Amino acid sequence: MALEIQVLNLWLLLLMLGLYAVSASSSYSGGVPKEQEDDRISALPGQPEVPFSQFSGYVTVNEEHGRALFYWLTEAYTSPHTKPLVLWLNGGPGCSSVAFGASEEIGPFRINKTGSSLYLNKYSWNREANILFLESPAGVGFSYTNTSSDLITSGDERTAQDALIFLIRWMSRFPQYKYRDFYISGESYAGHYVPQLAQKIYHYNKANPQIINLKGFIVGNAVTDNYYDGIGTVTYWWSHCLISDKSYKTILEHCNFTAEQTSQICNDTVNYAVNHEFGRIDQYSIYTPTCGSNSTVQYKRLKSTILHRISGYDPCTENYAEKYYNLPEVQKAMHANVTGVPYKWTACSDVLFKHWNDSAFSVLPIYKELIAAGLRIWVFSGDTDAVVPVTATRFSLDGLKLKINTPWYPWYTGGQVGGWTEVYDGLTFAAVRGAGHEVPLFQPRRALTMFKSFLEGKKLPTS
Template sequence: MAADEEAQQRATDRVTNLPGQPPGSFQHYSGYIQLQTQNEKAMFYWFFEAQTEPALKPLVIWLNGGPGCSSVAFGAAQEIGPFLMGNAVINDQTDTLGIVDYAWSHGIISDKLYQSLKADCEDFKLPHTSSRCNDQLKAFFDAFSGIDIFNIYSPVCVLNFSATTNSSNLEDIQSTFDPCVNNYVRKYFNQKEVQRALHANVTNLPYPYTLCSSQLTKWTDSPSTVLPTISKLLDAGMRIWTYSGDADARVPVTSTRYSVNKLGLPVMEEWRPWFYKRQVAGWVETYDKGLTLTTIRGGGHQAVLSARDWSLSLFTSFLQH
């Protein structure tokens, strides 16, 4: 993409009047990226620049699962994004946003890209998902050049990506998390002013925005295991850290350890605690080929939400190794 086209794309997608956004030094962009390999298909993205030296920071791509759940409603609005929907609840003003203390765009951390996969149900089969992800990342790097490093949340996404690059304590949870946050996120993103500010819903869909799609209740395309995919990525020289919250009732640590053990990799450093501010924040074991298994103490299924400070420390460590 030519420099003038890149500048025009950035200017068009820059978010300048998001309702309730407090003053801040970072810029963010959102809109639709057309997919080159699938006619009339587009994917929505929301990209936050790091708050300091964004050109020097890696790009983090966060994908929520579900299946069919929105990375915008969960990743951006609840887990690692800079805005706190909880303040809107406290003030009874759904157009007022707070700032998250442990957002992943703060300080030395990273740029972030959230993808929201909105397409026909048939397109959620794994080959289509991987192809769409590949297309969107290529288009994104065309529009936002100069980003050299990126980290991928989904192994299915990164497997076929071929773009050229160089490559808390519980008291804290009570003060930052409202159990009704899903309701407020839904209400906020259904406001027409919010959708216009984010350059979203340009086709005026006849149904409201939901956090997860109700059309994927019978989705059966999930692989029985992603271990072969992880093996391929490790063999290609990629460094992988997998983490589990030790209070996760859906994906318990025991299950994760059994799965990792099936890879048959030699243990380089045995099970041991890791620390944050002189507290045990979790446990870690290091394997051959660059695989690391970690736990986050007190983390639930959304570990980043229930243990924000420890999760951020873990991610920062990943970037610095």
Template structure:
């Protein structure tokens, strides 16, 4: 990958730039870890509509946005849910990142998975999450890159972005966050995330290690421990093959589709799952005949040709292989019949006519495909599925409760959103079509990055919900095996606090542990909250699963 370039990307001058923002209030606050800086106090959230009294400290930044690039006027929005434990000043700091790329960690992590609340249907109020991670840690949820959620840039070209700048911006955010909240500078610090965070976290980890090595910040002020990473997109070809095998072995697609796709689709160049994803919302039209055939098949073929043409065909036979691959993909999509690919045993939302509710897949809202449009992406692996939030575990027919809640004026005021005078281009959305993410980066293997991280003294937990069909456990176990690590603790079951088997785990050399989470889908803290909470608690406190 481009890791060497990434390592050199931040100049030592970043430290000086940050120091320019340190005022007397920060110096005073640094003398007492229980106090907050004046900048932090401007970000304080005193209440959230529908939440009742808060039993923890909450901050959200737009009154004093954390700017990561003054020239481009690029700034990232965050929410900090401080620990509600009896001793919050002793609890670790965690930065959580959702994937996409282009999806909000506030809409995902904070309001859908591991945050303190869930919105009720129609976004009327909030209900408490009994397994919120901020009961154990101080958790930061970041909307990254720019144009995701309330993060913005006044330079339109910033919408075209890739892994390198995302890592640089997130690192810059982290440094400035620690300046705003200096009491966290010596806390144990963990990264956490899922999905396309399979790129975000390893790249950011390298950036942090480079900063420590080159004294871009005081080592004592960033006590970096490692990361927790769920169902991560890591090696596109391996993950794609794993997905196809998962679908076949779980009886979702036919043997003909499985072998046909494997034999005729070059998974290193473009990805059959892109074709599945782009037409997820068309399943409801399967029976609607037109003069040109079913709307589903017609639109699938058009889209397939566009994507194949963008890649100049595949294999030695060019057009012949392209047409065969396209045919098998369309056939397999028909066989899948619109199930919830994030959690294959969960029901989907049906409308009054017992048809799949097309809003569940809402292609028109998030059609960019991995954050990219046109040449910036052109068909990135899994990209569309990864940008679509899975259905809630408590109600498959909730249409989009997070977006309803986040677009309420009183909620935006409570979050300090839009109070800086920056004009948002449209409504808040969970996953934005504005980000044009580098297709090259999406297709890049992360194994060379792991080679730099393993053995560095950091600890890494990679975990997989075992009923996720979009980045399933099969591919993850396969790319971990390619790292060539020694097994230090053999495969065994691990149990949650209830005494039930929560999954299985294996510990490798050089700091890597892999764990499965039984009965969990793509968003593990959402679909198996108690098991995810127990796993998180054990990991950040240095205890074995």
């Protein structure tokens, strides 16, 4: 009898250990695919100890051209097996989600000034969800293509299609995330990427098993509609005393915000205003100090027109990222640069930016379709950004002509006004007080409060 009890206790112990092992690997009952385990990050160089798992690596999205996208998954601090999965995308076009989203906004780590070690971000979004960072499209960051012409033929459509293929194949490698509540987030030119990918998933799910359980998206300081973005940007410049009355009136008179190409007088006036009237400020955060010589080149990635092509924020932390992610030991730990490319990892790709081919004039029709589909949609905006400013976002949303369900009110966090919000029928808008283009960088606590409210499907706190 004693032997039987010992055997039973041993069996129970083994069962408990088995359950623990499954839980530690995000509770997928079918076992862990080898590809997934191969992507596990044991620890990054200079990383503090953390209780969550990390994975990174490549997913091929086009075998013929050799296009492969690089990802970095940081699972939730607690209960990763039950918390939602959130995909984060940075814009550009051509800027890295590893450089910006992961390393200076919502990721669990920040990079020290030496560019050789990391410290914890206490407002990281993986305290509330599993966060999947994707460097997209191919040619951004560690993502690559074996077909050089891909770098000069990229555009909105291919980016969305490749991202969809990535998710489908990634889910096969991480089957524990199939059918999990899934959201998409991003900022800037990801104002195109995020709703376009959401639309691709929505259409895909109509004809296939819905392994990607899309629930909604949240996007910030988002490029949305060329006309409204143009009018809203110039209005912000004038109303925040960045440009003269003369420049403001000339721009409004001579700039056609519905045209792909603008007039010479429009371009000359905009260039004069930016280069001479703005002064040496950071256009992505107009009230904060600049980062040395970077202040004179904030608009280096903008074309001669006011909008259409908007890059990521360029603070000093970008320099630390370029040091850290070029370290051979970091690339080895992240299973990155496996093909041994002869050039350095960079935060943004000027080649992709300069040769972007198809760019939707407006994504508002997509908003209308996905609102009707019942997705949870939030749009937020830092109010000190002069590149994709809050006025541009508000003009764009007004173009949807949505019914107001909850009128404008201030929301709070930490005993202070975190910003202002209005809840429409099918969409929530949130302004974030004192935040620039990268909201979670400038106001991390407020951004985390907003993200948590979004995930919970609750209104922003009123007190």
